Amino acid sequence: MKLLKVIQLYRSEKQLVAKALEGSRRAQKDLYELHAPKMLSVCRYYIKDIQDAEDVMISAFFKGFQNLKTYQNNGNFEGWIRRIMVNESISFLRKQKEVYLTDEIEDFQHENDDSLNENFNAVEIQQLIDDLPEGYKMVFVLYAIEGYKHQEIAAVLNISENTSKSQLFKARKLLQQKITNLNAVGNGTR
Amino acid sequence: MGQDRLDNKVKKVLSERKIQPNQDSWNKLEALLDTKDERPKRNYAYYAIAASVMLLLGMLFFLNSNKEQEQETQLVNETENEIKTIPDSGLVINDENEETNVVEATETVENAIASEDKTINNEQIDKQSIEKKSVEVKQNRRFAENQKKVEKEEVKEQNRSNPLIKNEVNLNKTSLAENEKKKQDSLALNNEVDALLALAQENLKKETKTENTINTTTTALKVNPDALLTEVEEEAEESFRAKVFEAVKKGFKKTKTAVATRNDN
Known part of the structure; x- marks a missing residue:
């Protein structure tokens, strides 16, 4: 039932966004439930600790809903909220520990080692x-x-x-x- | 495995992944949204209420002050008239009070002229009556003196007719004459003093009467005594109000000039 509901809502994502923009808590919740699993996965790419990743995701959703008017239905909502997730994850990592990105110039050469055939999940x-x-x-x-x-x-x-x-x-x-x-x-x- | 192939495979494997968040994750988000939603609304409402109350109070004060000012100007007109009707009062009319309507001014001037005439007439009548009274008093005193002289003369005649007791009488006479002389001197002095006192009292009466006549003439024209009393009371407060308004005016002018010349430096 819930899945059906979500699918129904997905079809009218624009309507949901419009309602969320008006401050509808229900619409915000539907949008959250629709995108949270994937967004948590995105945050998890960067953040090893799942709890931290979830906190970052919640924070990113919060920022997304606060700034929903900047979305204005340009492109899809998922792409928009995903960018917020990425930025939030990176700023989290930067806060957690100082990340040094050394400016090393090396000779980048594509290694075309086609002989390798690895499998991984x-x-x-x-x-x-x-x-x-x-x-x-x-x-x-x-x-x-x-x-x-x-x-x-x-x-x-x-x-x-x-x-x-x-x-x-x-x-x-x-x-x-x-x-x-x-x-x-x-x-x-x- | 090539670079792009590795990237693509990683992307493919990971992009299909979905991680279900904790069940209370939405509650956390909702709590965040609630706190952020409510705070600004409450603040705005509070500020709006405060601002509107301030505005209302300001408007009320402004309107009231305007009314007071109007009343004051009217009072000033009336007092001006009163001052004008007193011919030798020696009071100087303030220049500030001249900020009045031309129409009002002409009306009041007419009234003032009318009241002036009346008061002058009354004063003349008063003076005449006072002079008459003083003349009567003098006449009465002269009459009394004459009577006394006549009595003395009678006593002299009686003394002449009785020679036996002439010596005694002569003695008495001399003493009496002395006494009479003294009495006459004292009487003359008394009369002078009385006359001077009377004059002083009359002058005082004149002054008070002229004031009274002003009031009576104004009441006769249009004002009732209660209104006059309240006016007098308000006049006492007026100086304070005038000071306050003057201070406000000065402050306003200062700020105005400061704002106007803020870019001059």
Whole structure:
């Protein structure tokens, strides 16, 4: 029943947003329930602790509802609220600990190692991402999952584009190593 | 695995993921929204009420002060007239009080002229009556003196007719004459003093009468005594009010000039 209700509401998301804008608590709740699971997942990319991730998500939803008039039905609501989630997650990480993004210029060369064929599920890859240094993690998630360009990442993280590129390069390299290890361990145990 | 392929695979695997938040997560959000929603509304309502109350009070005060000012100007007109009707009062009419309507001024001037004439007539009558009275008093005193002289002469004649007791009488006569002389001197002095006192009293009476006549003439024209009394009472307060308004005016002018010349420096 609840799912049906949510689906019905999803069809009229614009109406929901309009009502939420008028201050309807019911519409706000429906919007929240519709998008919260995915948004919590987004926050979880950056934040290892699920409770912290949830707090950040709640805070981001709150900011979203407070500034709902800036949305004005441009694009879809999910994309809009998701950007707020990303920004909120990054500012959370920055508050938690000082994130140093070293401006290292390295020779980025695409490693085309097609011989590797790793398999991983969401839990595994999330764990690998969690273990990445904060700087690597943020740039990698922003680039690989959120689809940000280096220019945008540089603006969001207040770093240079080159730093963004070097961080992404290192993150990928590290991840590949870990995936390889994971698969090697997996194959060894099987 | 290539870079782009790795990115794509990670994206694909993770973007399908959904994590159900805790059941009380919405309550947390709602609590946040409630606190933020209520605070500004309450504040705005409070400020709005406070502002409206202040505005109302201000309006009331402004309207009242205007009324008072009108009343005061009217009072000033009347008092001006009164002052004008007193010919030798030596009072100086304040220039501030001249800020009155031209129409009112002409009307009051006419009234003042009428009342002036009346008071002058009354004064003349008073003076005449006072002079008459003083003349009568003098005549009476002269009459009394004459009577006394006549009595003395009679006594002299009786003394002459009785030679036996002439010596005694002569003695008595001399003493009497002395006494009479003394009496006459004292009487003359008394008369002078009385005359002077009478004159002084008359002058006083004149002054008070002229004041009274002013009041009576004004009452005869249009004002009832109660109104006059209240006016007199208000006049006492007037100086204080005038001071207050003057202070307010000065303050306003100061701020006005300050605002006007704020960019001059």
